[in-house]
Amino acid sequence: MDEFRRRPVNKLTPPTTPPSSQLPTVPPQKSPVPSPPAEPILETPAGVSPPPKKRSWVKITIIALAGLVGLGVVALAGLFWWYTAQLAPVNPDATEELVVVEVVSGSSPSQIAQTLEESGVIRSQTAFLWYTRFERVQNALQAGTYRLSPSESTQEITTHLVNGRVDTFSITFFPGATLTNTTDTPESQKLDVTSVLLRAGYSEEEVARGIAAQYPAFADTLFQGRPTDADLEGYVYGETYQFPSNATVEDILTGTFTEFWAVIQENNLVAAFEAQGLTLYEGITLASIVQRESGGDDKEEIAQVFYSRYRSGMVLGSDVTYQYITDKLGVERDINFDSEYNTRRYPGLPPGPIATPGYAALLATAHPADTEYLYFLSGDDDVTYFARTLEEHEANIVQHCQVKCQII
Known part of the structure; x- marks a missing residue:
């Protein structure tokens, strides 16, 4: 039963502090001096306040406006170039070509511009309207029959319409020419009577009707001895003539017959x-x-x-x-x-x-x-x-x- 014998309980006693003379000597150490806290690195120098965000938007706005102004200048330059180009003649080389243009009384400037463009004598009705507006002549355009050339500029054509007079035009018939030319000669180089009249702006129907007319006023003068079934071959006298713009083919041929008869009389x-x-x-x-x-x-x-x-x-x-x-x-x-x-x-x-x-x-x-x-x-x-x-x-x-x- 010895194993069940209780062991003596040792009472806990506080540790005894040895005398200071028995403690080991430790040299005194200096306590580290704490470093001051690190200061944050600033984007702007100390003492200078960062610019307010509002100034950035002002700068962006100025740049944007400058860009818009630049685009506007480029656009205006392009528009001016287009406008100037549209005022130029449709075909500077077509000096012998005339187009009959009828400006009906009461036509508006827009209708006149459309007629001119469709007739092929101006490049742009828009440019024509701008020009007449800038020159303050839109209300001065006058009705009438005009013979205009694709070789004329918009400014020149406007002058015709503003003057409103019945313009005259010149037409040249050539010695040695026939009434028609059925050869392969280019149209622009043909000198026959029909081709000359067509280039003067008359339609094929107008030319055919004029050549087929009888002209009885010359029956006893220029046409004496001429068979009644003969055409006008040989009678369209070669010369340069001036006629009013509203002259018909019959008027023109009558003028050539009159000139021919005058030459015959003057030389007996x-x-x-x-x-x-x-x-x-x-x-x-x-x-x-x-x-x-x-x-x-x-x-x-x-x-x-x-x-x-x-x-x-x-x-x-x-x-x-x-x-x-x-x-x-x-x-x-x-x-x-x-x-x-x-x-x-x-x-x-x-x-x-x-x-x-x-x-x-x-x-x-x-x-x-x-x-x-x-x-x-x-x-x-x-x-x-x-x-x-x-x-x-x-x-x-x-x-x-x-x-x-x-x-x-």
């Missing part, structure tokens, strides 16, 4: 042709052949050749006569083409003029040279060579016409 051509055994109509016909055959100062000699052959019963032998009729009919040129216009096959004069004779050709036909030639040719050097006999003529061909004389 009716009597001169009669002295050569020709009527006025026949004289104009022969003069038209002389016009087409001659390229220089040899018209009197050429006229004499035709008179000599005509009076002796020989064929005139003029290539330009068969070329005229084949071109008119739109068929291939053929020296053997069967037509009374072919003076290589048929003796005498052709049925009518083959072109409009000029002043010099008319006078040469009325007063031919006093020579005895029966032949002539235009050499490769464009010089006209005359001959009295066939042998001389054939020699001229060999010596001077190896290229052109091979062309039919």
